[in-house]
Amino acid sequence: MRRTAAALAYLAGGVLAGPVGLLWSVASTVAVAVLAVTQLGGPAFLGAAWVTRRLATAERHRAGWVLGRPIAAPYAPTAGDTLRRRVAAVGAQPATWRDLAWLVLLFPLGLGLGIAGIVTAAVSFGVLTAPAWAWAVPNPRAPFPVKPLMTTTAGRFGLTLLGLALVPLAVWIVRRLAALEAGVARALLSPGEHLRLVEEAERLARTRARVVDAQAAELRRIERDLHDGAQARIVAAGMTLALAARKLRAVGDAAPGAADVDTARRQLDEALAELRRLVRGIHPPILTDRGLHAALAALAADSPLAVEVRGDPQLRFPAAVESAAYFVAAEGLANAAKHSGAGACVIGLRRTADGVSIGVEDDGRGGADPAGAGLDGLRRRVEALDGTLTVDSPPGGPTLLRAEFPCAS
Numbered sequence: 001m002r003r004t005a006a007a008l009a010y011l012a013g014g015v016l017a018g019p020v021g022l023l024w025s026v027a028s029t030v031a032v033a034v035l036a037v038t039q040l041g042g043p044a045f046l047g048a049a050w051v052t053r054r055l056a057t058a059e060r061h062r063a064g065w066v067l068g069r070p071i072a073a074p075y076a077p078t079a080g081d082t083l084r085r086r087v088a089a090v091g092a093q094p095a096t097w098r099d100l101a102w103l104v105l106l107f108p109l110g111l112g113l114g115i116a117g118i119v120t121a122a123v124s125f126g127v128l129t130a131p132a133w134a135w136a137v138p139n140p141r142a143p144f145p146v147k148p149l150m151t152t153t154a155g156r157f158g159l160t161l162l163g164l165a166l167v168p169l170a171v172w173i174v175r176r177l178a179a180l181e182a183g184v185a186r187a188l189l190s191p192g193e194h195l196r197l198v199e200e201a202e203r204l205a206r207t208r209a210r211v212v213d214a215q216a217a218e219l220r221r222i223e224r225d226l227h228d229g230a231q232a233r234i235v236a237a238g239m240t241l242a243l244a245a246r247k248l249r250a251v252g253d254a255a256p257g258a259a260d261v262d263t264a265r266r267q268l269d270e271a272l273a274e275l276r277r278l279v280r281g282i283h284p285p286i287l288t289d290r291g292l293h294a295a296l297a298a299l300a301a302d303s304p305l306a307v308e309v310r311g312d313p314q315l316r317f318p319a320a321v322e323s324a325a326y327f328v329a330a331e332g333l334a335n336a337a338k339h340s341g342a343g344a345c346v347i348g349l350r351r352t353a354d355g356v357s358i359g360v361e362d363d364g365r366g367g368a369d370p371a372g373a374g375l376d377g378l379r380r381r382v383e384a385l386d387g388t389l390t391v392d393s394p395p396g397g398p399t400l401l402r403a404e405f406p407c408a409s
Contacts, residue, residue: 358403
């Protein structure tokens, strides 16, 4: 009985909600269309969409009376720092237009199914309660078999028995009509493929961010292990060889093994230098200790070019972003020194509305190939963080290498 009462209430509510939804749909559409040519077009559209969503949300909760639970909201988060972008974000969601379509369709659907359900329930109830009211409406001219059923006591109780037999059919009809209306509501108002794809993209972005952070942390761990472990042991071995060479020189230059010890020291020094280059190539320690600006300054100091670093030294960003930005600058300086014939270079670091931007500009001859192996690998590294890498290098120069990274900090 509770399910039947809920179904009947849903159908009756549709009779009332249908006209309200239709009137709002027509009025809001006309108002937005008229104001679209003015500065009020954007705010009017957003306001109309806000009200439409509230009406559609009420319909989702109302459909829950029949479906067992409310229909989930299908709206994707909307973002935009300008009115135009917010309007575009709301208008691009299919749910915005499906809500409007449901409010228009609810008028004929709710009115037709609602009246059918109410009439079915009313007739069933009237037949069941015939002995209580049929005596008050005698009709001696009624045709057979209405006359004996309505004007005699036996006929009235016979109507009650007939009503009892027809109750299951009436209940089935009311429930089917409510299920039909709620099914159409679910088809239009439930989350669709667009929201599923948006949520999947957000999930993949979060997963990738975690993977990138884990990779950056692992690279920092490898750098620390090499710096504090292998590098320290090589330095210790070099000191031991230096002491051994000193002892051998005290004996005499002709001491057996003196030349071999000197050779081993040179080889160890070369291995240490190569290890330090490897450590800097994995993750420069200065990035972790002092930040991106200090790392760029150290990079500029090691360059054979005259390099100027511009930007706020206090800016800090996520570790993965700082590492990628550092290698963009390193690749730009290396290319400028090797291929462009440049004499000066400027590294610009700045925070943008969406994240961080780093640019490397030299005064060389230009003509850099954006599809070159080094720049292509750098582009993949930048794009792994949802960034963009652009190369502007016309013949005759200058060359500008710019990377932009989205980040929240």
